[in-house]
Amino acid sequence: MSYSFQFDSIKLPPEAEQLRQEVRAFLREEIEAGTFVPGGGNMHGKYNPEFSRKVGAKGWIGMTWPKEYGGGGRSFLERYVMTEEMLAVDAPVRAHWVVDRQSGPVLLKYGSEKVKRELIPRILRGEVYFCIGLSEPNSGSDLFAASTKATKTDGGWLVNGRKIWTSNAHRSHYMIALLRTSPPTGENRRHGLTQFLIDMSTPGITVRPIVNLAGLHDFNEVVFDDVFVPDDHLIGTVDMAWKQATDELAYERSGPERFLETIGALRGLVGAVGTEPDDRVAQGIGREVAHLKTLRRMSVSVAGMLHAGKSPVVEAAVVKDVGTNWEQALPQKVRLLAPTHGAVAGDNSTDFDQIMRYTTMIAPKLTIQGGTREVLRGIIARGLGLR
Numbered sequence: 001m002s003y004s005f006q007f008d009s010i011k012l013p014p015e016a017e018q019l020r021q022e023v024r025a026f027l028r029e030e031i032e033a034g035t036f037v038p039g040g041g042n043m044h045g046k047y048n049p050e051f052s053r054k055v056g057a058k059g060w061i062g063m064t065w066p067k068e069y070g071g072g073g074r075s076f077l078e079r080y081v082m083t084e085e086m087l088a089v090d091a092p093v094r095a096h097w098v099v100d101r102q103s104g105p106v107l108l109k110y111g112s113e114k115v116k117r118e119l120i121p122r123i124l125r126g127e128v129y130f131c132i133g134l135s136e137p138n139s140g141s142d143l144f145a146a147s148t149k150a151t152k153t154d155g156g157w158l159v160n161g162r163k164i165w166t167s168n169a170h171r172s173h174y175m176i177a178l179l180r181t182s183p184p185t186g187e188n189r190r191h192g193l194t195q196f197l198i199d200m201s202t203p204g205i206t207v208r209p210i211v212n213l214a215g216l217h218d219f220n221e222v223v224f225d226d227v228f229v230p231d232d233h234l235i236g237t238v239d240m241a242w243k244q245a246t247d248e249l250a251y252e253r254s255g256p257e258r259f260l261e262t263i264g265a266l267r268g269l270v271g272a273v274g275t276e277p278d279d280r281v282a283q284g285i286g287r288e289v290a291h292l293k294t295l296r297r298m299s300v301s302v303a304g305m306l307h308a309g310k311s312p313v314v315e316a317a318v319v320k321d322v323g324t325n326w327e328q329a330l331p332q333k334v335r336l337l338a339p340t341h342g343a344v345a346g347d348n349s350t351d352f353d354q355i356m357r358y359t360t361m362i363a364p365k366l367t368i369q370g371g372t373r374e375v376l377r378g379i380i381a382r383g384l385g386l387r
């Protein structure tokens, strides 16, 4: 069946703009207090539990979650404004980011009542952090080939196998893992996978660091050796996780983090060239800002669809594909516009040089994490009825 996607224009409601001012005031105070350096990228550490607890105290974790569980009961559009303000200044949000964006909503939708009652309040306070256990050495893009097994035992399940590229596994309290509970069937190769909540302190879990190109330890290999997971940590329906995991990706793929990760380079360029750039630089900056504005409009539109209860999987894939390609190319475009910057290392390097080095080194990962370029284009093509 063919499908035509569309990005309706969304006007942010007054309460979202009011919230923007509150978030800006909070961030200004935190910057003045020296909590983080705006636009500093990962160099200054984006993982900051103390900051996460402050964000939790403000009510900005779980903003859209039901009030019944202590959530904010606010709209996706308000959450959108809060996240874009945080990302625009590179606030250190990484500790609570995954649980706020996707693991919390999965637990609320499919988790056991006991787990929800125990964990959601702690998540909302910014005390509990999650990692995502999807990729394995032989199943990255093809999630449904996962082979790490969960086998039924008395009162729970025993997990054996390996996950890889697991961001922040070494500092997360829980993982939501996609595990094999039965073989795929002839009719449906996606059958046989189940999601589980795994307490990362359980005996039998080994987390091994993988240092990335930028020399940072963000992701890991996680090995499970007879790890016991109690029955009430089952998420959703046994063997039927393929639908749950696909929904989760719409949250993961469409937010402003899919085009703002190298924005420090553009902001640094604007600062470095001052108020009277020559025509060539002014045009270059104008072109990138125009791209940014369009991406933002598309991304806000997806937030509007999530707000309306839709599942905009194709639109989210479009935002991620166009957004990550743009942010990936940005450091190189900035370098060409400001050719004397970005090459200095060591003590003489300026903030702009450091931002250029950092954004250049992280650029390759942007079109891999959360779904590769080719895979996203496959999803879009299928959505359009082209394959």
Ligand SMILES: Cc1cc2nc3c(=O)[nH]c(=O)nc-3n(C[C@H](O)[C@H](O)[C@H](O)COP(=O)(O)OP(=O)(O)OC[C@H]3O[C@@H](n4cnc5c(N)ncnc54)[C@H](O)[C@@H]3O)c2cc1C
Pocket: 131, 132, 133, 134, 135, 136, 137, 138, 139, 140, 141, 142, 164, 165, 166, 167, 168, 219, 365, 368, 369, 370, 371, 372, 373, 374, 375, 378
């Ligand atoms: C910074 C970073 C953080 C990450 N964090 C996490 C995390 O927290 N948790 C987690 O589970 N995973 C994480 N990942 C893993 C990421 O999701 C996978 O790397 C990604 O899904 C690709 O899988 P792969 O590396 O096995 O490559 P492969 O799937 O082997 O792909 C190799 C190449 O083949 C192409 N390809 C594959 N299938 C197709 C197809 N059907 N059609 C056309 N081309 C195809 C791909 O586009 C790619 O170019 C992270 C990755 C990065 C880079």
